[in-house]
Amino acid sequence: MSVVTVVEAAPEPLPDLDTEGFWKATARGEIALGRCQSCRRWQHPPVERCRECAGPTAFEPISGAGSVYSFIVVHRASVPGFSGLLPYVIALVELDEQPGLRLAARLVGVEPSETTIGQRLQGEITEVFGSEYRIPVFRPVATLAP
Amino acid sequence: MSTAIAGIGRTEYSRNSGRTTMAMAAEACRGAVADTGLDLAEVDGMICFQAAGDSVGPLAVSQSIGLPELAWSIDMNGGGNVVANVIATAAAAIEAGLCRAVVAYRSLNGRSGYRFGTATGKLSVGGPLQFEAPHGYLVPPQWIAMWAKRHQHVYGSTCEDLGQIATTQRAHAVNNPHAINRTPLTMDDYMAGRWINEPFRIFDCAYEIDGAVAILIVGRELAASLRQPPVWLVGSGDSQSGRGWTEWDDPTQMYSRYAAPRLWNRTGLSAEDMDVACMYDCFTYTVMATMEDFGFCEKGGVGEFFAKGQATYGGDVVVNPHGGLLSEGYIHGLNHYYEAALQLRGQGGERQVPDAKLALVTAGAGPYGGASVLSSEEP
Ligand SMILES: [Zn+2]
Numbered sequence A: 001m002s003v004v005t006v007v008e009a010a011p012e013p014l015p016d017l018d019t020e021g022f023w024k025a026t027a028r029g030e031i032a033l034g035r036c037q038s039c040r041r042w043q044h045p046p047v048e049r050c051r052e053c054a055g056p057t058a059f060e061p062i063s064g065a066g067s068v069y070s071f072i073v074v075h076r077a078s079v080p081g082f083s084g085l086l087p088y089v090i091a092l093v094e095l096d097e098q099p100g101l102r103l104a105a106r107l108v109g110v111e112p113s114e115t116t117i118g119q120r121l122q123g124e125i126t127e128v129f130g131s132e133y134r135i136p137v138f139r140p141v142a143t144l145a146p
Numbered sequence B: 001m002s003t004a005i006a007g008i009g010r011t012e013y014s015r016n017s018g019r020t021t022m023a024m025a026a027e028a029c030r031g032a033v034a035d036t037g038l039d040l041a042e043v044d045g046m047i048c049f050q051a052a053g054d055s056v057g058p059l060a061v062s063q064s065i066g067l068p069e070l071a072w073s074i075d076m077n078g079g080g081n082v083v084a085n086v087i088a089t090a091a092a093a094i095e096a097g098l099c100r101a102v103v104a105y106r107s108l109n110g111r112s113g114y115r116f117g118t119a120t121g122k123l124s125v126g127g128p129l130q131f132e133a134p135h136g137y138l139v140p141p142q143w144i145a146m147w148a149k150r151h152q153h154v155y156g157s158t159c160e161d162l163g164q165i166a167t168t169q170r171a172h173a174v175n176n177p178h179a180i181n182r183t184p185l186t187m188d189d190y191m192a193g194r195w196i197n198e199p200f201r202i203f204d205c206a207y208e209i210d211g212a213v214a215i216l217i218v219g220r221e222l223a224a225s226l227r228q229p230p231v232w233l234v235g236s237g238d239s240q241s242g243r244g245w246t247e248w249d250d251p252t253q254m255y256s257r258y259a260a261p262r263l264w265n266r267t268g269l270s271a272e273d274m275d276v277a278c279m280y281d282c283f284t285y286t287v288m289a290t291m292e293d294f295g296f297c298e299k300g301g302v303g304e305f306f307a308k309g310q311a312t313y314g315g316d317v318v319v320n321p322h323g324g325l326l327s328e329g330y331i332h333g334l335n336h337y338y339e340a341a342l343q344l345r346g347q348g349g350e351r352q353v354p355d356a357k358l359a360l361v362t363a364g365a366g367p368y369g370g371a372s373v374l375s376s377e378e379p
Helices: A020-027 B021-034 B058-062 B078-095 B127-131 B141-157 B159-173 B188-193 B220-224 B256-267 B282-294 B304-308 B334-344
Strands: A031-036 A057-061 A067-072 A089-093 A101-104 A120-127 A134-140 B003-010 B045-050 B073-079 B101-109 B195-199 B210-219 B231-240 B276-278 B358-365 B368-375
Touching: A020 A031, A020 A057, A020 A134, A020 B159, A067 B141, A089 A120, A089 B141, A101 A134, A101 B368, B003 B021, B003 B078, B003 B220, B021 B058, B021 B101, B021 B210, B045 B058, B045 B078, B058 B073, B073 B078, B078 B101, B078 B210, B078 B231, B078 B368, B101 B220, B101 B334, B141 B195, B141 B282, B141 B304, B159 B188, B159 B282, B210 B220, B210 B276, B210 B334, B231 B256, B231 B334, B256 B282, B276 B334, B282 B304, B282 B358, B334 B358, B334 B368
Parallel strands: B045 B073, B045 B101, B276 B358
Antiparallel strands: A031 A057, A067 A089, A067 A120, A067 B195, A089 A101, A120 A134, B003 B210, B003 B231, B101 B210, B231 B368, B358 B368
């Protein structure tokens, strides 16, 4: 029997015509989301035509500022590519651009035990493990004491 | 026309069946028909559900049990979210005159084969999940833990509240010889369980198993001629949303915020009328959120409801007398229909709910699911 070394790669995105703008933006180092060019609403996941008014959409950069809406601490390696990172934090990030506009993303620069709902975050671009693709992650930002 | 569950069948449940989904489906389907005394050749409809091609469809299964053709069949794509729809659609097909006797089945090697809670291999993920999968965020025990955390934040529910659900259902499974996990579980045991995805511990997650369940549904005329007491389908309510696990506006509520009023309006019944509630429990939090939505208790009150014994024998309603997916095992929710039928037939044995006449069966979680009310009396 030969010993096979398995190198874990994270799942890769499979972009299509409606979503490729997101991945082109991250390749440039930007976070961009689909936005209606008529009513100006942001939409994620992106669609060719606005869900609200059927107007044309285009990808526009977002500020990357948001806050933790909810989060989990992942302890079990349920998805390939992450066993070396356990435990890691995944958050639903509510973006400042629009109420209810959310990205699910990994948090960086924070201990699981220090993560809280409402925590302020700033997005940045990082690699998808074992892939050419790049993706936004979020890092807590210091907020002024009240 | 009224429709009823006339027969039920199932295989042994195990961690490693050593059998194909075809072999198990055939056994369960034959069992459901034999249960009633119906001539197998009378079965003219078949419906199943499967996800990611993890099972075998009605054409292959009907052929394998000696039915050369079917008047009606559907191979539905989905998980727990479509179970109530499978039952309702079978009943609707009978009511529409498309067929007379339908076997609905689910067969899966959920532990030894394709596991829903674990993704493996080199994956390329399209659709809405393409933005999340590269973060290692891709499977139900993550999505539903995320929702549970929000509920804890908004309503102050706790891990102990989830533990009340897990320990109560385990206590029920102790009296169920068919359950895969019958070891009593204390709150200390629960709290000592290893983390899967905080706030979920191992005991918050369905117990993945291999096996098959089949449910035979017929119209009134046929039901009257069969061996077992019919278990009547009083009504169904469903809700499926295209808003996924990230977009859904309020994770403290599930599909049931829409399906529950539909079901109660159609049946003229309410939570307090139910003797048995087979609540879909892929995770403890699914029971919590859906019990609130179906009106068994106030938001944030489920932990106390269980702690005070209202969800067990002698209380308001017996929740998952078989132990549910958490303890009997994960036959993707069709085993909840099996249990409800058994209870309403008065054949629950040691775990029989006294005078059980009405049962709620729910299936699904998050944005997608449905429910049925079953009755021992013709509606
Ligand atoms: Zn628009």
